[in-house]
Amino acid sequence: xKSKMWxxxxxxxxxxxxxxxxxxxxxxxxxxADTNPYxxxxxxxxxxxxxxxxxxxxYYRFMEEFPTIKDLAKxxxxxxxxxxxxxxxxxxxxxxxxxxxxxxxxxxxxxxDTVENIRSLKGIGPYTAGAIASISFGLPEPAIDGNVxxxxxxxxxIEEDISKASTYKIFDQILRKIISRENPGDMNQALMEVxxxxxxxxxxxxxxxxxxxCYACAHNAHDKFPVKTKKAKPKDVYYLAGVIENKEHEHLLxxxxxxxxxxxxxxxxxxxxxxxxxxELKQFWYKEDTNQITLDLVAEDMAPEIFSEWPVVWQKRHxxxxxxxxxxxxxxxxxxxGRARSDFFPENSxxxxxxxxxxxxxxxxQQKIIQQFHKTHKVGQDL
DNA sequence: AAGACGGGGCT
DNA sequence: AGCCCAGTCTT
Numbered sequence: 001x002k003s004k005m006w007x008x009x010x011x012x013x014x015x016x017x018x019x020x021x022x023x024x025x026x027x028x029x030x031x032x033a034d035t036n037p038y039x040x041x042x043x044x045x046x047x048x049x050x051x052x053x054x055x056x057x058x059y060y061r062f063m064e065e066f067p068t069i070k071d072l073a074k075x076x077x078x079x080x081x082x083x084x085x086x087x088x089x090x091x092x093x094x095x096x097x098x099x100x101x102x103x104x105x106x107x108x109x110x111x112x113d114t115v116e117n118i119r120s121l122k123g124i125g126p127y128t129a130g131a132i133a134s135i136s137f138g139l140p141e142p143a144i145d146g147n148v149x150x151x152x153x154x155x156x157x158i159e160e161d162i163s164k165a166s167t168y169k170i171f172d173q174i175l176r177k178i179i180s181r182e183n184p185g186d187m188n189q190a191l192m193e194v195x196x197x198x199x200x201x202x203x204x205x206x207x208x209x210x211x212x213x214c215y216a217c218a219h220n221a222h223d224k225f226p227v228k229t230k231k232a233k234p235k236d237v238y239y240l241a242g243v244i245e246n247k248e249h250e251h252l253l254x255x256x257x258x259x260x261x262x263x264x265x266x267x268x269x270x271x272x273x274x275x276x277x278x279x280e281l282k283q284f285w286y287k288e289d290t291n292q293i294t295l296d297l298v299a300e301d302m303a304p305e306i307f308s309e310w311p312v313v314w315q316k317r318h319x320x321x322x323x324x325x326x327x328x329x330x331x332x333x334x335x336x337x338g339r340a341r342s343d344f345f346p347e348n349s350x351x352x353x354x355x356x357x358x359x360x361x362x363x364x365x366q367q368k369i370i371q372q373f374h375k376t377h378k379v380g381q382d383l
Numbered sequence: 384a385a386g387a388c389g390g391g392g393c394t
Numbered sequence: 395a396g397c398c399c400a401g402t403c404t405t
Contacts, residue, residue: 088389
């Protein structure tokens with residue numbers, strides 16, 4: 001038994017109550033200072049799959065470095081990624097620059113003002129196009145994100161699986177009926193604000209002002225919405241990492257491939273191994289009574305069998321373990337230390353001293369390895 | 384339609 | 395440990 005579509009009177013009443021609440025309670029966020037499409041665009045891209053608290057600092061830094069579309073269009077990729085470092089989903093940053101160039105070339109440097117043209121920009125999908133169109137240009141377009149789907153599914157008792165692409169149109173149809181023609185941007189932001197602060201995933205019920213509009217509250221079923229299939233758990237992948245140093249105290253870094261995970265970012269050399277091999281190696285340094293890796297144990301017969309073709313002298317001791325979870329993968333990494341000549345240059349490699357690491361774009365997992373290495377590596381140790 | 388694509392915070 | 399977050403692109 002699902003709730004029917006609201007009549008005109010209820011829609012009017014909802015708009016009034018929602019917008020009143022929003023104007024009273026909205027958070028003061030830097031990108032809400034004005035409705036400049038460039039600012040709205042950058043903030044919306046940063047906010048994809050990312051929390052407001054995380055985004056704020058990145059947003060300020062980004063606007064400082066790239067204040068206009070033109071600055072972004074001519075940005076150096078390395079500098080752009082450095083500003084984005086740690087935010088994740090790095091194709092978002094690369095697509096921003098591509099889109100900035102599209103705006104320069106196809107739209108004469110002016111941010112496009114129709115949904116179709118906004119949608120044509122690289123990295124802008126239905127959600128972001130709707131957000132920019134409504135907030136910056138006052139167009140009555142829905143902006144359907146995870147928050148909005150949760151809120152609307154509770155208000156209307158939507159039982160279709162929101163993880164299915166085909167369900168999108170249900171939300172689109174409802175929102176096109178209830179969106180304010182006078183203030184579509186505020187209406188969209190108000191719905192997201194409700195999702196972020198009031199009708200949160202764990203919220204048992206809506207506040208009183210919203211309850212008259214909420215199917216889930218009326219049926220004491222907040223936790224039943226939204227309906228969503230579970231995601232598969234990340235697949236385990238096992239690596240050995242080599243921290244390799246030369247006589248000049250530089251470290252060997254490899255640039256990751258052009259495409260795919262962490263594309264073009266720098267990393268210590270990694271070698272994938274089977275889970276069996278990984279566990280065997282790890283077991284060798286394990287102390288059974290404590291169930292911990294014994295970092296001080298030197299294993300004379302168990303030099304790391306990594307990068308076997310490489311002219312590296314490996315220390316017969318490893319430096320601990322790092323794990324890192326991506327949305328679809330879980331990396332397990334055992335760290336080893338070795339030395340090589342500085343004229344050794346594998347594919348896509350560079351030697352760089354640690355004091356210059358701040359200028360290199362590292363993904364989080366590489367930063368974790370550096371940290372673990374510092375915790376366990378003792379300077380001047382024999383190999 | 385399904386999987387790739389990061390990282391952090393909350394329970 | 396599992397879930398969620400102001401999603402989009404590729405296959």
